[in-house]
Amino acid sequence: MGSVTFDILTTAGILFVVASGLMIILGVMKLLNFAHGAFLTAGGYAAYLTGAAGISPWFSVPLAGIVGVAFGLVVERTIIRPLYSRPLDAILATWGLGIVISQIFALTFGRGVQFAPSPLSGTIEVLGIEYSAYRLAVSVIAVLLAIALIGLLSLTRFGLNARAVIVNEDLARGLGIDSTRVRAITFGLGSGLACAAGALITPLLSVDPNMGLPWLVNSFMLVLISGVSFPSLLLASLILGGTQVLISTFISPILGGMTIVVLAAMILRLNPKGFSRA
Amino acid sequence: MPKSEITLSRTHRTALVGCLVGLCAVAVAPFFLDTYFTNVLIRTLLLAAVVMTVDILWGYTGILTFGQSAFFGIGAYACGLVFTHYGFGPGWALGGLALALGSAAIVAAGTGWLAFFHGSSPIYASIITLALPIVLTQVIYSGGSYTGSSSGLSGFPTYFWSLEVWFWIAGSFLVSTTTAGWLLVRSDFGRVLVAIRENEDRSAYLGIPVSRIKTMLMVFAAMVASVAGFAYAAFSNVVAPELAGFQLGTELLIWTALGGRATLLGPVFAAIGIDTMSSWLSGAMPFIWKLLTGIAFVGVIVALPRGLAPLISGLWNRLRPQRHAIPFEANIVKASATRMLQGSFGDAPPLRIEGLSRRYGSLEVLSGVNLVGKGTELLGVIGPNGAGKTTLMRCISDGKERTTGTLYINNVEIASSSPQQVVGLGVGRSFQNTNLFETLTVSECLKLARYRIDGTSLFSRSDTIALPQPSLDILQATGLDKKLSEQTQNLSHGMKRGLELAMVLATEPSVLLLDEPTAGLTRPERMAIGSVLTKLTREFGLCIVLIEHDLDFVRAISDRVVVLHQGAILMEGTVEEVVASDLVKAVYAGHKEEEVA
Structure with missing residues (x-):
């Protein structure tokens, strides 16, 4: 029973980390980034390369983040910016970008599965239960990340500008906020977060050119159901991720794999606002 | 837009001529093609009919759907499951087809209920259509030996007709569904679809039942796709989870975008061209080919949002002497x-x-x-x-x-x-x-x-x-x-x-x-x-x-x-x-x- 509780908490943490980059982009730019899965994959390969180069695995996450930010800024300038007024086309373009990225990885690294070293191996004993040390570390990072993101949005100048753009972009622009700059930084930040998340989860799994895909749809659902609020995202990750763990453990792992999608779709049908005002 | 100036009878006449030309092309084509191409084209023609439905849903009505492949898969599995587990013969074939149509319609209606209601955002609806093939693939995986899980079903009894016959079936299916689709988008109802795409809220406040129309359209599109899937399974004698997967679903979208959304014929020809080329080239350079289509797709979305069809029709209009358009006179x-x-x-x-x-x-x-x-x-x-x-x-x-x-x-x-x-x-x-x-x-x-x-x-x-x-x-x-x-x-x-x-x-x-x-x-x-x-x-x-x-x-x-x-x-x-x-x-x-x- 105890390990299931830990499973729920750590799964929620992983889901939060994976979806946060998507959420910040959706919130500020009203853009659902379909290349998010490919960004996660890129982070996974960054972790793999860090390991292969003999650098300490602790550096893989920040390195992936830096690469992600740089890449995100380039993508925003070339592909996203021309499509601001066509949101559904932007979805398609990011989706195409995702295909291109995963094909490039397939050409470079092959279709096979690669592994990245974990910075923390083995288990530790918490409250009398032996549990994977790295999973627990990821959950702690998730909580720290949540605090940092909430802090970024509510305490900094960028956060204030970003919130202004979220609420009313035209008015924000009228007040002299450079919304193009806010969008560019947001996209960079979002893709940086996605790459870092990919690097963070890779030691738990493995990396292949399509690694990000299974996470993509779950992240979409979590983000849609949370509106634009990190506390809601944390709550949604906990509830939906928790249900997923319970169904996988006690009923069937295959049903568990569908839980988040089906549950979120039903919740959104009955209450289109989801958890955003709960 | 010359369409709005075509008179009633001319629209029907054009459709009839187009349909006959298409059928003639289908009838003679197998005699000029080698076995390999005929084989490839049978699959392609069936998929082109599915692409045509994607264009009606997305290009005309504005429903960005990633899930049309799910209905293709439902049709294919209806065929595979009935022929494998229950029986084979004309009665079973018709029963299987009815099963394909029925289950596709029910799943589409359920998806429509989930995705379309007053106040649902287009992005939410797209995500639902993306979730559909993913959930369906999971269901197929969990079916064990009944659905063949990840390896699918193969070697079931089917009609081993000659390639020409299958080509004619696939071709006439494509021509007839496309003709119907062409008439549909040029009808008054087609204008309603465009109105929904352009201004859904205003349509609702004029009393147009937007959600019901979208759901019905989804149901009919699903039925067309399921027939295509059924025919494909009966022809190829193989069904696999990939037929219902969202990879195929997104490929359908890519072909539609490249061909030119809301042109109907553009996506159909794009599907035929690209799918044939990709089965030809993907043997030689599998990853590069996918990479190139990906890059072309992004480029077209950013730079040519209306796809390639307007370029070609523009060229055609320049070469051809301008005909005097008869203005469409409405009687009030x-x-x-x-x-x-x-x-x-x-x-x-x-x-x-x-x-x-x-x-x-x-x-x-x-x-x-x-x-x-x-x-x-x-x-x-x-x-x-x-x-x-x-x-x-x-x-x-x-x-x-x-x-x-x-x-x-x-x-x-x-x-x-x-x-x-x-x-x-x-x-x-x-x-x-x-x-x-x-x-x-x-x-x-x-x-x-x-x-x-x-x-x-x-x-x-x-x-x-x-x-x-x-x-x-x-x-x-x-x-x-x-x-x-x-x-x-x-x-x-x-x-x-x-x-x-x-x-x-x-x-x-x-x-x-x-x-x-x-x-x-x-x-x-x-x-x-x-x-x-x-x-x-x-x-x-x-x-x-x-x-x-x-x-x-x-x-x-x-x-x-x-x-x-x-x-x-x-x-x-x-x-x-x-x-x-x-x-x-x-x-x-x-x-x-x-x-x-």
């Missing part, structure tokens, strides 16, 4: 406006509001509003900005808007009806910002407004529009009756407002909600609209609720005035009483609230 006839008069019958007032409140979080925009609108009455609603006037309109026209309170239209409680249902009860609403369908013509807009009453034809265009007298009056007063084949984006501001009013009146409302109908109009235009409104109340017994800032205009035409202030009714009375009131003066001059209350 008078409809008996019996529904409009219902408000003046009986004792019940057409509009009754009891205890209406609307809160956004802790902010109370409207509180405890009680209001009765009688037939033959023009009720002016005035009040400073932010008083809640537009919110009041919204609460009357959409049952889901208000927080508490009861609302009766012609003595029927509106409960939580969607806007199109409220229109059905007799409410017509015009918007504060002129809100029209840019690329449609004036006559098409009017036809849309008559959708709820007159219906629409699925495969043809009708050239008569029946409009009630008040609509005709507006058209005449604004000169729109001479501009019926003009696109609305080319109209002047005053004409747009006039057209919007004519459209709302064409739905034959008994309660008319007007949000600043004269804003930005010239004085003569204002007078014209004013006299039409007066006539509407006197002769047709309408109850008109009018939001207006121009007090002179209100004074000239209103019977009674309601002053809204900070979400509550401050005062009610004749124009003279209200204008003379110190209370109202205080509100408009911006005195402190305490003094007012």
